[in-house]
Amino acid sequence: MTAAGSGSFQDGRIASKRLMMLVALLLVSCCLGHGFGDEDHVEVEGIGSSCMENERRALLAIKSDMYDPGDRFSSWTGKDCCGWRGVACDNTTGHVTKLDLRYPYTYTYTYTYTYDMWDVLYDVETIGASKVNPSLQELKYLKYLDLSMNNFSHAPVPKMIASLVHLEYLNLSNAMFDGPIPPPFENLSNLHYLDLQGWYYDDFLHVDDLDWLSRIPSLKYIDMSFVNLSKAINWFYVINSIPALEVLRLSYADLPYVPSPLPPFNLTAIATLDLSWNSNITSAMLRWLSNATSLENLLLSGCGSLTIESLQVALGALSNLKELDLSFNSLEGEIREILNNVSSRGLKHLDLSSNQLSGDIPPGSLRDLEYLDLSWNSIVTLHILASLGNLTNLRHLDLGYNLISGEIPPTVGDSVRLEYLDLSNNGINGKIPQAIGNLSNLLELHLSGNKIVGWIPPSIGNLTNLVYLDLSYNNIVGWIPPSISNLTNLVTLDLSRNNIVRWIPPSIGNLTNLVYLSLSRNNISGYIPETLGTLIHMEELFLSNNNLSGQIPMTIGKLHYLQNLDMSYNNLSGQIPTTIGKLHYLQNLDMSYNNLSGQIPKKI
Template identity: 80%
Template structure:
């Protein structure tokens, strides 16, 4: 009896173990989405990431309307869409959170209409498939640099309310930027740069303050001429760190201006807008966090108004004042620069004369082309700028011989002295120490003589 009792006990333990294993298998099946109604979830054997089947199908529908030169979507095979190029998923839920379909144009860093019409590598037309709105958990969407051939900006993007990053730049959309984009209240990054001026436009910017944590905004080449309150709207977004409004046809802003509120601004580009007033430049003197200020082609600001702004911008690293018809001495313009960390300076195509302050010792990029500089003595005044890598003095009125101090520019890689009145090839002997020089342009001078051996 004892033996029989022992066997019965062993059988009971074995049955109990089988029951526990069955329960465990059922629990695993539940977690994997088999047998409990979650047939949308697919786990790929041997791979940690997973993919929602409905979202995989949505991605394939999106792909079907995108131009593909042959290898763009080569990785978009199999069940695991989370491993596809340009796609990323939440590791916990498996939902697609990132879709990067930026077209990587290889001929130029950017392209323009001329490239698209005449370049052999012209990209094909794409469409935004409605299945995009099925990716409801997207946080990152990039459709930039594609050719959507004048299609309207897709209003359905406004339904992707979890978006934190949206890039539609230079994607050849046309028409009104939907004010429904104000629903994207989680955005930190918004790039709507148009591929050509006056195709994209807004009726107003009243929707923009509904995105309270916006840090990056680019609406360059978007027609903002109807947004008469643009200045007040932009100023209300205190989180902005980077703002690009190049060639946006910004309306005139009358004084008095509101108190300065862009306390986090680090990069500001207003180039190509003729209504940048002296009052606005004085207002910018409050932007003490500013590192890059780009004000090319902004009409004819006075040296005095620029001086006031520059005197307070102690963190400035890059300054572009090109094509502004500024008149006067370079020293007069820059002596008030409080930032000694300035690395990039573009004063090209103005009416400036004279020398550059030797105190700007961190300068790496200097463009003074197209001014009224008349003597190569300017190179002596630059003798302390030993960090210079790019120096452009083309199309001035420079004559004379290069001074020996040019040999101090040991970091120099780019030197353009074309379109001047330099008359002697002794210039080449003066350049002998520039061992890092990669680009030298002496075209359209009056040079004559023999090339020196040194």
């Protein structure tokens, strides 16, 4: 009895104690939820969310000022903000540590070429305006912030960002900010990654003094491309004071001239350096660069004043180079004068385009090369094509716009890894070799603007990965080989301005991914095949200046995305099909100089 009673009494004490603990827990929870602890939401393990309520509210306020085309913030519902898209929290404290608001969609853009320069024009109109909500400063424990690729409508760079002192990653690139970079950014002493790349060519962002940057010694990545640094006369010394720096991108920054003598080299970790399109890169700076033995990627495109002589010392010392871009520099001399000073070991990417270089690549060099662009130079020989078998890793070869003559050698078929081949706008003659069909990985083939003769080889049908094929402006004869219908991935096919005869093969309807087709200025006869109606993605169709006859097929009306249609200067007869009235995107229609009859359909 006593033992039993004692046990029962002990059990009661334990039960009573547990009840008191539960009540105390509930009271604490109540106080934290509705009293002095209202700003931080505390949860019992396993119940509710792990998100701080004040930070959740801040995120929703930030969202309210961001452009949302529909589903960008579709996951931003419920209490647990740590599970929202672009948000991450610390597993221990629950504080928001990551906010990725990068605009997730690709801009539309076009290329224009004027005065020896390519301009990239982005369509900003399709991106609605956003604002940086002041609630951002409530996320005091952020380590990662990405606001890139948004449209902040030329607003100033928010100074409040400088209060986020725990930031390690900051990306404000291409976000349409305007004005100066705030000097208080020096408070971000924990930054490893800083991307302030400006909007292309608009010259909105600027920095007049880079001294604040020297107070962020942990920086490993800096991108200030397209930021106007023309008044930052201390840029070189500040950059050199950040020994942890691994990646530096300052292209199109209007960098000021740096007088000699230069300070001792301090960037011992630098792996990528992009100073492209700055005119004040001096010979002294190139000699200074010869100390950058860790450098793997060197981009000096469009620096203007460079010479082969000034480059030789630096290039000879950079034994770890994997990428070298010296395009658009008006360099004069032999290609070998550059390559003799570049280690043939490990170089994978070489761009010497838009210079005045001549000569050839020394045999047996550059065995690891994957990308080679020698376009827009003064190269006159095709020896490089004959030695392509040695460049077994080559994927991209551009020799367009040179003075090359001679025939394409059959050895071109040895470079089976080639994905891009451009020999356009030269003086190449002879036939396209059957061996071209061995390049089964080829995605683009550019042979326009030459003196190529003979037939299109049937082996062209082996290039089933081709997306782009341009054989225009040559002297090609014969007819379109039936095997061309195997190229079902083609988006662009241009056979214009040749001497092709016979008819358009009905099997051309197999090329259902075509967007651009030009067969104009040939001697093609016969009917326009009805199968053209299967090319439903077509936007540009040019069949002018041929000997086509018969009626225009009604199926032409199925090309709903057609913008330009030219069938002029043929022998077409009959009436204009009414189905052309269904082509709502059509901008240009030319059917002149034919034998058409009847009236223009009202639907047009």
